[in-house]
Amino acid sequence: MRVEDIRAYIETGILELYVLGDISPEEKLQVEGMAEKYPEIKAEIAEIEKALEAYALQNAVEPSNQLREQVLNSLTTGFANNNNRT
Amino acid sequence: MTKKRKISLSEEDLVHSLRNREKIAIEALYDMYSGSLLGVITRIVIDEAVAEDVLQETFIKIWNSFQSYSTEKGRLFTWMVNIARNMAIDKIRSKDFKNQNKNQELENNVTFIDEQVNTVYKPELMGIKDLVEKLKPEQKVILDLVYFKGYTHVEVAEELDVPLGTVKTRLRMAIIQLRKYFN
Missing domain, CATH: 1.10.1740.10 (RNA polymerase sigma factor, region 2, helix turn helix motif)
Incomplete structure (x- = not known):
């Protein structure tokens, strides 16, 4: 693929939809194949991801204080069970 | 506390x-x-x-x-x-x-x-105003519908009565603004 074609592919906006999880399984595989092949595409995806992650952090909603313990308990219970099984 | x-x-x-x-x-x-x-x-x-x-x-x-x-x-x-x-x-x-x-x-x-x-109010996010100014309302509304409300871009196009291509372009432009701001 020529540089212009890679550019054009990026400009379709498909990488944004990929990161947002708003594409079909076929398109997803296609994007992943392209990312593997072309470092520019991989880098573009990484930039989109970083920006959206920062945006989510900026829009964070803090859970109530007791939720932390509740979640940790429910996960560590699974943790103990997993260990017991092995 | x-x-x-x-x-x-x-x-x-x-x-x-x-x-x-x-x-x-x-x-x-x-x-x-x-x-x-x-x-x-x-x-x-x-x-x-x-x-x-x-x-x-x-x-x-x-x-x-x-x-x-x-x-x-x-x-x-x-x-x-x-x-x-x-x-x-x-x-x-x-x-x-x-x-x-x-x-x-x-x-x-x-x-x-x-x-x-x-x-949560975060003092380090004082720059939020700059971002809001950079993100055009017609871009922000689409980004927020997809990212925060779980709409697909197809649903956004129907909901806002905007062509699919325009939705994709605005979504990309919105994220480019975020990149300039955050990355």
């Missing part, structure tokens, strides 16, 4: 300790991402108590299906936020949720939730 110190690891270390099923990974995961994930979930399910239930279920799913995450495919947060969003959407579409009459119309203004819940 004093709070215990939050645990923070580099993404690489966190992924490593999650793979090894270490206890500290659970705490770090919660401390680093609960707010960001709850922000997305709350904007979809609206009800705060339900949102916290969905957050808990999301963490359980993340923990139990962690072997399906691969760093090759992208950042940890991207994978997790897509799980959180899907679980929130499943929740509002579920029968018991609808029966409880808690089903809020998705058409609610996206900013609605920010008036409802106490979004």
